[in-house]
Amino acid sequence: MASDFDWVYTLMDSSRVSTFLISILLIVYGSFRSLNLEQQSALANGEKDGRTDKEKKNSKGNEGSSAQTDVDAFQAMCLPVGASISLLVMFFFFDSMQTMFAACTAIIASIALAFLLLPMCQYFMRPCSNSATLSRLSSLPLCGRFSAPELVSFALSVSIVFVWTLTGHWLLMDALGMGLCVAFIALVRLPSLKVSTLLLTGLLLYDVFWVFFSSYIFNSNVMVRVATRSADNPMRALARRLNVDNNMINDAPKLSLPGKLVFPSIKTSGQYSMLGLGDIVMPGLLLCFVLRFDAHKKLQLKNGECGIPGPASSLDRVKYFHCALIGYFLGLLTATVSSELFKAAQPALLYLVPFTLLPLLVMAYLKGDLRRMWTGIDLLHPNITSPSKHIDV
Template sequence: MVDSSRVSTFVISILLIVYGSFRSLNMEQESKEKEKEKEKSGNFGTSPNASPNGQTEADNGMQTIDTCQALFLPIGASISLLVMFLFFDSLQMVFAVCTAILATVAFAFLLLPMCQYLLRPCYTNNKISFGCCGRFTPAEIMAFCLSFCIVCIWVLTGHWLLMDALGMGLCVAFIALVRLPSLKVSTLLLVGLLVYDVFWVFFSSYIFSTNVMVKVATRPADNPVGVFAKKLHLSGLVRDAPKLSLPGKLVFPSMHSSGNFSMLGLGDIVMPGLLLCFVLRYDAHRKTLLSGVEVGLPPPATYYSRITYFHCSLIGYFLGLLTATVSSEVFRAAQPALLYLVPFTLLPLVTMAYLKGDLRRMWSEPFRPSPTPKQFMDV
């Protein structure tokens, strides 16, 4: 019988990737529409921060990972993991406060569409100034206030459900706001993180006499409320303040064995999610190229041409997650999920891109506009 916690992990992780990817695509389309409106209004200048596919990153807050960042990100992640492992007791207050701040901003980003919908009857584009903090719309202010309240309740209660909600916000914000520009950068990043995940799960115990990845992921931090109450000699709050399990993972309680949780790291959702977000954007870009506006040719009639890269990668992610779950049950030990997720998402994508003839384009410059064919030949 399949444990419901495993099913919950599968469903939630796939929904987060799908929602984050479509949120990113929607933000990109909105940015393009704003650029067209600026051109129509007479502002034909090109922004220095414009990306190759015509969007301005400074306006939408998105960040593109380049080749250098993709190569050094696993190294930076290893250093961060090692610092958390060696100096956690000394820096746990810093980790807890920084995590709470990031979770507040990310969860506000997750709640923003709902707040915009609720305020739509009285919604205006007028922004309210908060001095040096910037200018924000009423929906953004409402989302931040709700997010701040959720984080405060999580700090006071330490409930796993609220921790999961904050983790979901972090996943969606990262997938929607961070972009991969090409298949080359995607491959470098995912392969490097695969090596990082395998090393710290399988081989760290030979150096540090314990599994560093599992130790850091499961170690709770002291509650900031309890620490401040202790300094102020408020004994009641010290006893009531629970330890905080930082939202670097999604956990779901098992219905068959009380006290046991199914756990999936946020990195196992975010990193494959960046790849799926990239292929979703490429699917949308490819659709415009094959629509007849720029190319004027019908799409190829092969059977696999009807399957999008996003669907192919999403099915691969599900199969990789299923394989990782089966492996953890068989070996009765923590498994590096990226060891299964990266091959199951990357290899089918590369194979399909080769069959469709898009591999060269996706590898280097996937969003380069195709030249418009001439209607008449020059004589």
């Protein structure tokens, strides 16, 4: 009888707890980082609008548009198709292209990890921000418009990637995966609930098909096989091409690409918990959108755009972000229980999408925000009149 409930104890294993905590922290941090970037961009645009034409012309080289990118409805529908094509390419041609996959992943992960480390570098380098040495460093011709903290964070990320290629350690791979998650959540925006629904529904179907039904067509679980394969180390390939004889480089292990987070169990040797980056990033984009919407509503109330507010009900006190975050936790918990009960890989989005999206739709309908969330909001220009602006909230 006790063995029938062993799965309950596995939920409290260190690998499972780490998966829950890290995935939630990445979503929360990435969402607030995105909101901060957007508010900074809005502030910069407001200051720019108040300048004279001469000042705008003089500062044109020093200011850029926001680095964030919006996903439209067409892109949301095409993304599952593109992901399927990429999955098939990796499934059929992984052996011949594995070095290229590893090298491209290392380059992209270096940039993403530098983005993750940047706030830490800015914090610790703040006392030295007026240093003449740092000022000269950030003004070098090769550095361009990069600040000293940006250069330091990039140097740190390149160092971590280099050590990862030599050791293949799971902890460094997780660090690269965390950087990719935060960068994607912070720099890619879903402009409306409509686009969010299209994207998450398409990815849910994509996840279910490639996990449950791909084995009937390709005689193998395509998703699991691609996720668990290791690539040839690009350092060894480069050393062979350059005829470099170095024992450390020649003994460099194969690399498990950072398309997932892996957390080994402290108690049970050889047991680990694995969660794909897409299972963090895609629901994270939805939570990032609802966090922006919460901030938009708060700004409206602060500016008195909604008139005299009535007494707040218990439902009005619940933020959309909190609702979606609780739903994500419950969805991840359900996916974990299912994987333990069925002893097989589960498409996490099958549980994460309904647990996050459906409560948001119901809550938005009850609070009267559904039409405005469905069509989208513009946090950068909150004073622009839109067709849904006068809906009661």
